[in-house]
Amino acid sequence: MTKHSNDRLQGTLDLLILKILNRGGPLHGYAIAQRIHLVTDESLRIEEGSLYPALQRMTSGKWLRAQWGTTDTGRKARFYTITATGRLQLEEEERRWTLLTKAVEKALRFA
Amino acid sequence: MDDDLKQELDTHLALIEEEVRAHGLSADEARQEARLRLGNPLAYRERSLDVVIATGISDAWRDVIFAARRLVRNPTFTLASVLTLALALGANASIFAVVQRVVRNPLPYPDSDRLIDLDHGAQRLNLSSGLGMTRGLYYQYLSRSRTLDGVALYAVDELTLTGAGDPERIRIARATTTLAPVMRVWPAVGRWFRDEEGLPGASRVAVLSHGLWTRRYGRESGVVGRPVILAGVPMEVIGVMPASFALPDQGSTCGSPSQSRGRWVSAYGASRAWRACATA
Numbered sequence: 001m002t003k004h005s006n007d008r009l010q011g012t013l014d015l016l017i018l019k020i021l022n023r024g025g026p027l028h029g030y031a032i033a034q035r036i037h038l039v040t041d042e043s044l045r046i047e048e049g050s051l052y053p054a055l056q057r058m059t060s061g062k063w064l065r066a067q068w069g070t071t072d073t074g075r076k077a078r079f080y081t082i083t084a085t086g087r088l089q090l091e092e093e094e095r096r097w098t099l100l101t102k103a104v105e106k107a108l109r110f111a
Numbered sequence: 112m113d114d115d116l117k118q119e120l121d122t123h124l125a126l127i128e129e130e131v132r133a134h135g136l137s138a139d140e141a142r143q144e145a146r147l148r149l150g151n152p153l154a155y156r157e158r159s160l161d162v163v164i165a166t167g168i169s170d171a172w173r174d175v176i177f178a179a180r181r182l183v184r185n186p187t188f189t190l191a192s193v194l195t196l197a198l199a200l201g202a203n204a205s206i207f208a209v210v211q212r213v214v215r216n217p218l219p220y221p222d223s224d225r226l227i228d229l230d231h232g233a234q235r236l237n238l239s240s241g242l243g244m245t246r247g248l249y250y251q252y253l254s255r256s257r258t259l260d261g262v263a264l265y266a267v268d269e270l271t272l273t274g275a276g277d278p279e280r281i282r283i284a285r286a287t288t289t290l291a292p293v294m295r296v297w298p299a300v301g302r303w304f305r306d307e308e309g310l311p312g313a314s315r316v317a318v319l320s321h322g323l324w325t326r327r328y329g330r331e332s333g334v335v336g337r338p339v340i341l342a343g344v345p346m347e348v349i350g351v352m353p354a355s356f357a358l359p360d361q362g363s364t365c366g367s368p369s370q371s372r373g374r375w376v377s378a379y380g381a382s383r384a385w386r387a388c389a390t391a
Contacts, residue, residue, distance in 0.1 A: 028122070029119060029122075029123050030126040047148070047149065048127070048150065049149045049150035049151065049152060050150060052116065052158075056116075056163060057162045060162065060166040060167075061166065071122070071126070076122060077118075077123075078115070
């Protein structure tokens with residue numbers, strides 16, 4: 001699966017989704033958005049619709065598996081679960097993220 | 112696919128609305144807040160579809176590259192299958208070409224099944240055919256026929272060509288100006304006769320056959336406008352027919368060059384028989 005090298009924010013979103021689905025699943029889009037708010041202590045603001053292209057991409061890339069189901073209020077929604085490939089990808093993304101933040105920190109301290 | 116996404120986004124929107132209503136906002140305010148939090152559903156649907164297409168294309172391309180690599184690694188197998196395919200395709204193409212030329216379009220004119228050879232006979236003389244066409248009848252056909260799209264006549268003759276080069280005895284065909292529209296073949300170089308050039312007294316013009324053009328004029332494109340002298344009568348060359356063109360006359364198919372002249376020669380009497388072709 002190819003990643004756009006210039007899409008840093010996209011990569012971050014992928015990381016969040018993978019992490020949340022790794023903790024527990026299956027979840028639908030709204031639930032994932034709720035968890036993001038919870039986990040980041042409301043400090044991250046994203047348009048919730050932007051989750052869907054990311055979810056679609058990760059499902060096509062076999063990082064996630066999607067299944068239709070019903071919510072507890074009886075609405076139709078797709079539920080996503082992380083796959084084994086997805087877990088491997090999560091480790092990789094976490095490693096990259098840590099490297100990036102360390103590098104940026106060093107640069108900021110230097111300047 | 113788009114329906115699935117629409118469903119997902121609708122559900123998400125509804126769930127946000129429910130949550131916001133639980134905090135005490137009115138229905139309208141809830142809907143506004145939900146829309147604000149979700150963003151533009153149509154935009155996200157489109158982006159998701161773009162993602163699907165992009166991954167589809169990149170996956171397909173990777174499969175192609177992979178297959179190519181495997182084929183390169185197994186040259187004998189690749190060679191065997193390519194030869195088999197080539198043989199099959201070649202056989203197919205040949206059969207189609209033969210069927211096309213023998214069954215479907217045997218004459219070298221476009222839609223040759225619409226061409227009809229018009230011939231006349233005389234019942235009282237016990238002649239069922241062979242009289243050909245006369246000029247009078249031609250005009251009758253032109254003005255009165257409802258089933259025929261066009262009528263053209265031509266008559267073949269042998270004349271001496273003089274002028275640049277040695278004198279030569281060639282076969283020519285005098286034809287009505289309707290011959291090209293009826294056959295639907297036009298000169299490859301220059302132009303066909305205009306209708307006025309078919310009337311008596313008009314300037315004399317000629318169209319060369321491809322064979323004559325190649326043999327005598329070396330395929331120069333400057334031949335248009337040059338004079339040729341046929342049986343002592345000077346004429347201007349106005350065009351050259353394409354190599355594939357031949358008149359449906361047994362005499363002129365043995366490779367001899369033919370020329371068409373769009374002029375009624377008054378030396379021919381009215382009883383002169385003409386061969387006729389017509390389209391329906």
